[in-house]
Amino acid sequence: MTVDVTIANMWQTVTLGFGYLPGSIRVRFGDAGAVVEELDASTGIIRVDVPRGYDGPIAVDFQRTVLRAGEPSATREIGTADVCIYCGARSDLRDEHVIPYGLEGTFVLRRASCGSCASKTSKIELAVLRDALLPARTALALRTRHKRSRGPTLSVTEVDAEGRGGTRQLLVAEHPTYIALPIFDTPARLRDASVPNLVVKGGWTKLVGGSTLPEASARFGAKRVGVEISLDVYAFARMLGKIAHGFVAASDLGDVATELPAAIFEDAESIGWWVGGAPDVTVSGDGLHGVHVSLVDGMVQVRVRLFAQLGGPEYLVIAGRLIQPTPDMGPSVTVEGATPLRNRWKTDS
Numbered sequence: 001m002t003v004d005v006t007i008a009n010m011w012q013t014v015t016l017g018f019g020y021l022p023g024s025i026r027v028r029f030g031d032a033g034a035v036v037e038e039l040d041a042s043t044g045i046i047r048v049d050v051p052r053g054y055d056g057p058i059a060v061d062f063q064r065t066v067l068r069a070g071e072p073s074a075t076r077e078i079g080t081a082d083v084c085i086y087c088g089a090r091s092d093l094r095d096e097h098v099i100p101y102g103l104e105g106t107f108v109l110r111r112a113s114c115g116s117c118a119s120k121t122s123k124i125e126l127a128v129l130r131d132a133l134l135p136a137r138t139a140l141a142l143r144t145r146h147k148r149s150r151g152p153t154l155s156v157t158e159v160d161a162e163g164r165g166g167t168r169q170l171l172v173a174e175h176p177t178y179i180a181l182p183i184f185d186t187p188a189r190l191r192d193a194s195v196p197n198l199v200v201k202g203g204w205t206k207l208v209g210g211s212t213l214p215e216a217s218a219r220f221g222a223k224r225v226g227v228e229i230s231l232d233v234y235a236f237a238r239m240l241g242k243i244a245h246g247f248v249a250a251s252d253l254g255d256v257a258t259e260l261p262a263a264i265f266e267d268a269e270s271i272g273w274w275v276g277g278a279p280d281v282t283v284s285g286d287g288l289h290g291v292h293v294s295l296v297d298g299m300v301q302v303r304v305r306l307f308a309q310l311g312g313p314e315y316l317v318i319a320g321r322l323i324q325p326t327p328d329m330g331p332s333v334t335v336e337g338a339t340p341l342r343n344r345w346k347t348d349s
Helices: 115-129 135-139 213-220 233-249 260-265
Strands: 002-008 012-014 025-027 035-040 043-048 057-062 076-080 093-097 106-113 151-159 165-171 177-184 200-207 224-226 255-257 275-277 290-296 299-305 315-323
Touching: 012 255, 093 115, 093 233, 106 115, 106 233, 115 233, 135 151, 135 177, 135 315, 151 213, 177 233, 213 224, 233 260, 233 275, 233 290, 233 315, 260 315
Parallel strands: 076 106
Antiparallel strands: 002 057, 012 043, 025 057, 035 043, 093 106, 151 165, 151 224, 177 200, 255 315, 275 315, 290 299, 299 315
């Protein structure tokens, strides 16, 4: 969205009427840019500095680059498992970033994944983070452990007036970068499906780059400019399942029987039994990502909303079913600031 105002002073205060994150506003006047200062995030009031004597229009573009991560967020410890939450191993335990580190995940469950399972979940995450989400992560400056692998440019495809195609490298700040996520039907278990396939009902996209596709096309005189986004929807669904499983492992729900870990690691389509789209949106858009764990008719359901702040879609994960605790059920999970839990992971036969 663009707001146009006419100014005749050294600076102008513009009220947009909503809150935003620093870095989400871009201001243009003529061919120049201006510095934006946040005065009141709760009401969306900003201050725009422009050259002395300028009396033309100023365009304020907002929610184009809503998040600029900047410095890494502080880690938030949500518990200590002392057991692999995927296979039950008690040795070679690693800390688990429940939401991937590369998506600014700050929630950490200590000693929660053995080396073997950590390697498997890492491959699942990388299939998403280094493919479909890599341009968006670059444009938004989200965290990475491999900073040297990030170049100053991103590619676009183009077709000129004569129909000749090719690729062009654009500076990250000028690239028409989009986030694209699938919109799923509900998990197969909830729609009485006979097979566990994921049903893609549509897609959600959000511009997070420095220009739109038409703007990039006009800038270079190309007939058409495009970007290629390829997403492995099953890897994405497994990543959603991994996020949900981690949060339930640190919850205070009690003992849960689950088939989710097996589905996360299988190459088959079984993840579709447990992961799908949410029928409505309930998770707040206040944070970059949102997760909500609840019990519905004895079933543990987790709603995951990635890029909630940008209006991202909500997903539903059936993480297991609550069962009665017994006194001889393995190691415990301790949640920071709470009493020790008896949250033992069982696998349904």
